[in-house]
Amino acid sequence: MHTGLTVGAFSRVTHLSIKTLRHYHDVGLLAPADVDPGTGYRYYSLEQVPTAQVIVRLRDLDMPVADVKAVLAAEDVSTRNELIAAHLARLEDRLAQAQSAVESLRELLSRPAYGSTIEYRTVREQPAIGIREVVERQDVVSWWQGALGELHGFTTARGLHRTGPIGGLFASELLQDERGEALVFVPVDGDVRPVGRIDAVVVPGAELAVAVHRGPLQTIDLTYGDLGTHAARHEIGVDGPLREFYLRSPLDVASEHDWVTEVGWPIFRSNG
Structure with missing residues (x-):
């Protein structure tokens, strides 16, 4: 029984x-x-x-x-708690990602119909120091943050004079093929000897359509969308790397919501 x-x-x-x-x-x-x-x-x-x-x-x-x-x-309470804590940490990461996605969607829905304000700009060739690498798209933000910190430390330690804002160049393949060349650079005066990943570079000049993006990079695709739409509508877009200028970056402010990035889309101007 x-x-x-x-x-x-x-x-x-x-x-x-x-x-x-x-x-x-x-x-x-x-x-x-x-x-x-x-x-x-x-x-x-x-x-x-x-x-x-x-x-x-x-x-x-x-x-x-x-x-x-x-x-x-689990044979003991400590091991059991470690397993549970690890899972809770993964849940918190997923929750943070979901919250970021929610905020991004809200921003998209609340954006004005006219989108970003766009101006045209001619940028000249610039000597600079930079870190150039072929990166995976999924790794580009962490790579970018590391390159920013490394270049900042180098310029500070060497006492180099910056001649313009820190910037970045990103090959179209990075978006199209999820893998491509990226360059983060600091315009400086004088000759610089290569050290590790840091090398002397010449940032090419370009004609750009420029718009300002404010806030985290998770929503920068909206600004790129405005620029790409404008270039296509006016039939002025040309091949070339996408360009960014970091007017306020993690080096300047603690909160990513205070970041200010100028985004440049390569264009053709007959009256530049």
């Missing part, structure tokens, strides 16, 4: 459906205390109720079954 709870009774106690309990048994997450060899009926013990309640909460937090099994199998 079986003294445990039937699967139906255990379902009512734990608020786990019979289908879910059978699935958890099949994947080795919560096996019944006993299975009748003749009928195949499953029976659970009252001692398994707390375990089921833990599983419910971990699964409500989207913890994968394999990770839940690891938590339940």
Whole structure:
């Protein structure tokens, strides 16, 4: 005679459906205390109720079954807490990404119909120091931040005189093929010997349509969209790297919402 709870009774106690309990048994997450060899009926013990309640909460937090099994199998409280803390950290990262996406969507919906204010500008060739590398699109922001810091430290340590804002050049392939050449540069006076990734470069001149982007780089695609639309509508766009000038960057302000970036789209001007 079986003294445990039937699967139906255990379902009512734990608020786990019979289908879910059978699935958890099949994947080795919560096996019944006993299975009748003749009928195949499953029976659970009252001692398994707390375990089921833990599983419910971990699964409500989207913890994968394999990770839940690891938590339940942990030999000590410290190991169990580390596993849970690691999952919570991943959830917080996802939450931050979702919040950023929500803010970006709100900004898009609240933007004025006319978009960015666009001006035309001629930029001259500039001697500079820079870091140039072929990067993956998914890595470009972290690479950009590292290059900014490295160039800032170099110019400060060498006492170099900046002749213009820090800027960046980004090949079209970076967007089109998700991999391409990027250059972050600081215009400076005088000759500079290469050190590590830092080299002397000449930033080419260009004719640009320019718009100002304010805030984090997650929404800079909106400014690029305004510029690209303008260039296509007026049939003035030409091939060439996209250009950015960092008027207020992580080097200047703590909050990314205070960043100010000028975005330049290469164009053809007959009366430059």
